[in-house]
Amino acid sequence: MGRRRGEFERIELFTRGFPPPPPGVRLGIGDDCAVLRSSPGQDLVVTTDSLVQDVHFTRQRFTLQDVGHKALAVNLSDLAAMGARPTWFLCALELPDWVDDRGLRALADGMRRLAARVQISLVGGNLARAPVLGVTLTAAGQVPQGRALLRSTASPGDKLYVSGTVGDARFGLEHHAPPGPLLRQRRPQPRLALGILARRFASAAVDISDGFAQDLEHLCRASAVGARVELPLLPVSGALLRHAGVEAPLWAARGGEDYELLLCIPPKKVRAFERACHKVGQKVTCVGEITAPPRVILLDAHGREPTGLRGFDHFAPRRSLHRRSAGGRA
Amino acid sequence: MGRRRGEFERIELFTRGFPPPPPGVRLGIGDDCAVLRSSPGQDLVVTTDSLVQDVHFTRQRFTLQDVGHKALAVNLSDLAAMGARPTWFLCALELPDWVDDRGLRALADGMRRLAARVQISLVGGNLARAPVLGVTLTAAGQVPQGRALLRSTASPGDKLYVSGTVGDARFGLEHHAPPGPLLRQRRPQPRLALGILARRFASAAVDISDGFAQDLEHLCRASAVGARVELPLLPVSGALLRHAGVEAPLWAARGGEDYELLLCIPPKKVRAFERACHKVGQKVTCVGEITAPPRVILLDAHGREPTGLRGFDHFAPRRSLHRRSAGGRA
Numbered sequence: 001m002g003r004r005r006g007e008f009e010r011i012e013l014f015t016r017g018f019p020p021p022p023p024g025v026r027l028g029i030g031d032d033c034a035v036l037r038s039s040p041g042q043d044l045v046v047t048t049d050s051l052v053q054d055v056h057f058t059r060q061r062f063t064l065q066d067v068g069h070k071a072l073a074v075n076l077s078d079l080a081a082m083g084a085r086p087t088w089f090l091c092a093l094e095l096p097d098w099v100d101d102r103g104l105r106a107l108a109d110g111m112r113r114l115a116a117r118v119q120i121s122l123v124g125g126n127l128a129r130a131p132v133l134g135v136t137l138t139a140a141g142q143v144p145q146g147r148a149l150l151r152s153t154a155s156p157g158d159k160l161y162v163s164g165t166v167g168d169a170r171f172g173l174e175h176h177a178p179p180g181p182l183l184r185q186r187r188p189q190p191r192l193a194l195g196i197l198a199r200r201f202a203s204a205a206v207d208i209s210d211g212f213a214q215d216l217e218h219l220c221r222a223s224a225v226g227a228r229v230e231l232p233l234l235p236v237s238g239a240l241l242r243h244a245g246v247e248a249p250l251w252a253a254r255g256g257e258d259y260e261l262l263l264c265i266p267p268k269k270v271r272a273f274e275r276a277c278h279k280v281g282q283k284v285t286c287v288g289e290i291t292a293p294p295r296v297i298l299l300d301a302h303g304r305e306p307t308g309l310r311g312f313d314h315f316a317p318r319r320s321l322h323r324r325s326a327g328g329r330a
Numbered sequence: 331m332g333r334r335r336g337e338f339e340r341i342e343l344f345t346r347g348f349p350p351p352p353p354g355v356r357l358g359i360g361d362d363c364a365v366l367r368s369s370p371g372q373d374l375v376v377t378t379d380s381l382v383q384d385v386h387f388t389r390q391r392f393t394l395q396d397v398g399h400k401a402l403a404v405n406l407s408d409l410a411a412m413g414a415r416p417t418w419f420l421c422a423l424e425l426p427d428w429v430d431d432r433g434l435r436a437l438a439d440g441m442r443r444l445a446a447r448v449q450i451s452l453v454g455g456n457l458a459r460a461p462v463l464g465v466t467l468t469a470a471g472q473v474p475q476g477r478a479l480l481r482s483t484a485s486p487g488d489k490l491y492v493s494g495t496v497g498d499a500r501f502g503l504e505h506h507a508p509p510g511p512l513l514r515q516r517r518p519q520p521r522l523a524l525g526i527l528a529r530r531f532a533s534a535a536v537d538i539s540d541g542f543a544q545d546l547e548h549l550c551r552a553s554a555v556g557a558r559v560e561l562p563l564l565p566v567s568g569a570l571l572r573h574a575g576v577e578a579p580l581w582a583a584r585g586g587e588d589y590e591l592l593l594c595i596p597p598k599k600v601r602a603f604e605r606a607c608h609k610v611g612q613k614v615t616c617v618g619e620i621t622a623p624p625r626v627i628l629l630d631a632h633g634r635e636p637t638g639l640r641g642f643d644h645f646a647p648r649r650s651l652h653r654r655s656a657g658g659r660a
Contacts, residue, residue: 026476032377032408032537034376038374045365048420050422054461090468
C-alpha cells in the first residue's frame with residue numbers, strides 16, 4: 001500500500017489538472033459551495049448517479065481509471081438523454097484504505113480525460129472514508145429553455161430509434177468477453193452530440209442504462225403509450241453476434257449499461273433525422289414504433305413475444321440472464 | 331428483516347410526501363434529469379456531502395430518521411454559509427440489505443421533515459445496493475447575483491462571530507452524553523436564516539463542520555489573513571461547561587459537526603449586525619478578530635496558546651481528542 005495524505009492534500013491531488021472553469025462558474029472548488037450563473041434563456045438539467053465497488057464494478061475487472069471514467073460517463077449519458085450540453089459536476093468520493101495516493105490520481109485521471117473531452121468543469125465535491133469505494137457524481141448541463149428532451153412526451157406513430165449497438169456492455173461481463181464488449185463495459189461513451197442533435201427532431205428520449213426492454217418500458221409508461229419492436233432489428237456488434245448467434249437480439253433487448261439513446265422521432269421528421277445523423281457519422285437504427293397504450297410488444301424473428309426481457313433491478317430477487325420467467329414484463 | 335420492494339417501488343416509497351416542487355423546478359423526479367430554471371438576477375450555489383455508516387454515524391447511536399435529517403442538514407449548512415436560500419436537492423442512496431422498506435420510510439421521513447421546514451425540493455436521485463448505508467446529497471440554493479458569502483474575502487480588523495454554541499456535537503459522541511449534546515450530534519440545525527441575514531453585514535463566512543479551530547484556519551488561509559481569538563469567549567452550552575469545566579473552551583475550539591456559522595463582520599457594521607441578530611433571536615458571540623497574516627492565534631485564559639487544536643481530518647492518522655501534539659496547528 002502506497003502513501004496516503006491528509007484530507008485537504010488529497011482534494012488538491014484529485015482536482016489538479018481538471019479543465020479550467022468556464023465563465024458561468026463564478027466560484028469553483030475551495031469554498032462551502034460552488035457559485036454558478038446560468039446563461040440567459042437556458043434551462044439547467046441535473047442528475048446524480050453512483051458507482052459502488054462490488055455492485056457496479058470489481059477491482060478484478062476495472063482499473064481505477066475505468067472507475068473514474070465510468071462514474072462520469074453514466075452521468076453524462078443522462079445529460080445526453082435530455083439533449084443537454086454538459087456544464088459542471090460535483091464529485092463525492094467514498095474512499096477505502098486500499099485507494100492510496102497513486103490510486104486516487106488514477107481515478108482522477110480517468111475522470112479528467114473524459115471531462116476534458118466533453119468540456120465539463122469539476123466545481124466541487126467531498127471526500128469521506130468508507131469500507132468500499134463509492135463514487136457519486138452530480139452533473140449539470142444546459143438546454144435552451146423548454147427544449148429538454150423528456151421521456152414523457154412520445155406519441156403513437158413515432159418511430160423508435162436506437163443509437164450505436166446494444167447488448168455489448170452486458171456481454172462484456174462474461175468470463176471470456178472479447179476486448180470490444182469489455183471496453184463497452186468499462187468505458188461507456190455517452191452520446192452527447194447525438195442528444196444535442198436530436199433536440200431538433202425527437203419527441204421523446206431516454207438513455208439505455210437498465211437495458212433496452214426496461215428503458216423502453218419506462219419511456220412508454222411515462223408517456224402513457226405502447227410500443228411495437230422487432231427484436232431482430234436491434235443493432236448488435238459483430239462480437240455479440242458471433243457469441244450469441246440467434247440469441248443476440250435477446251441479449252440486446254436485456255442488455256444493461258449500454259448508455260445508448262432511445263429516441264422517438266415523429267414520422268414526418270424521420271428522413272431529416274436520418275440525414276442529419278448520417279452527416280455527422282452517428283449510427284442510428286429504427287427498431288419499431290410507438291403505439292396506442294398500453295402494450296409494449298417485443299417480437300422475435302418468428303413473430304412471438306419472448307418472456308423474461310426485463311433489465312437490471314437493484315433490488316429485485318437475483319435472476320440469471322438466461323432465465324425466462326413467465327412473469328417477465330408487464 | 332422486513333419487506334423490500336423492487337428498485338422503482340422503492341423510489342416511489344422514498345419520494346412520497348416531499349414538498350411539492352416550486353415554479354423554478356420545470357421537471358422533478360422521474361426522468362433522466364431534473365430540469366430547473368434560475369430566477370433572473372440570482373446565482374446558483376451548489377454543494378455535495380455524504381454520510382457513511384460507521385464513519386459518520388453508527389446504527390447504535392443513530393436512528394434512520396436521524397441519518398435522513400443529518401444528511402440534509404450538513405448540506406444545508408454549506409448553503410447557510412454562503413447566505414443562500416435552499417431551492418432543490420438530489421439524493422443518492424447506497425442501501426445495504428438491513429434497510430428494509432420500513433427503514434427506507436424512516437430515512438425519508440427524517441429528511442422530509444427538514445426539507446418541508448426549509449422549503450427545499452427533492453428533484454431527483456439514485457438508488458444503489460451497497461455493503462453499508464451511504465447517503466450523498468447535492469443541494470442547491472440561490473443568492474442575489476454576486477452576493478454569495480465567501481470564505482476568501484475576510485479583512486484584517488473584521489470582528490469574528492460564532493453562532494449558537496460550539497463543542498456540543500462532539501461532546502454528544504461521548505459515552506454518557508446528556509440529551510442536549512446528543513441531539514446536537516444527531517440532529518444539527520443549519521443556520522439558514524442567519525446566513526441570509528448575514529449577507530447584509532458579513533465580509534466572509536464559513537460553516538463550522540470540522541471544528542472551530544480548523545474551519546477558522548480554512549477561512550484565514552483562503553482570505554490570506556491571520557486571526558486572534560480568546561478561547562474563553564467561545565460560546566458553550568451549560569451541559570458542556572458542567573462536563574468539561576475549564577477545558578470547555580478546548581472542546582469548543584476542537585469540536586466538529588457543530589454546523590454553526592463563523593462570520594467576519596467589518597467593525598463599522600458590528601452594531602447593526604448585533605441588533606439585527608438580536609431582533610430575530612439569533613445568538614451570535616464575538617470571539618476575536620481578523621488580523622494581518624499569517625498567524626492564527628488562539629489564546630486560553632492565561633494568554634497562552636494551547637497546542638493540538640486541529641479538528642477532524644478524514645485521512646489523518648487517528649488522534650485522541652485529548653492528545654496535545656506539539657505539531658498541532660500551523
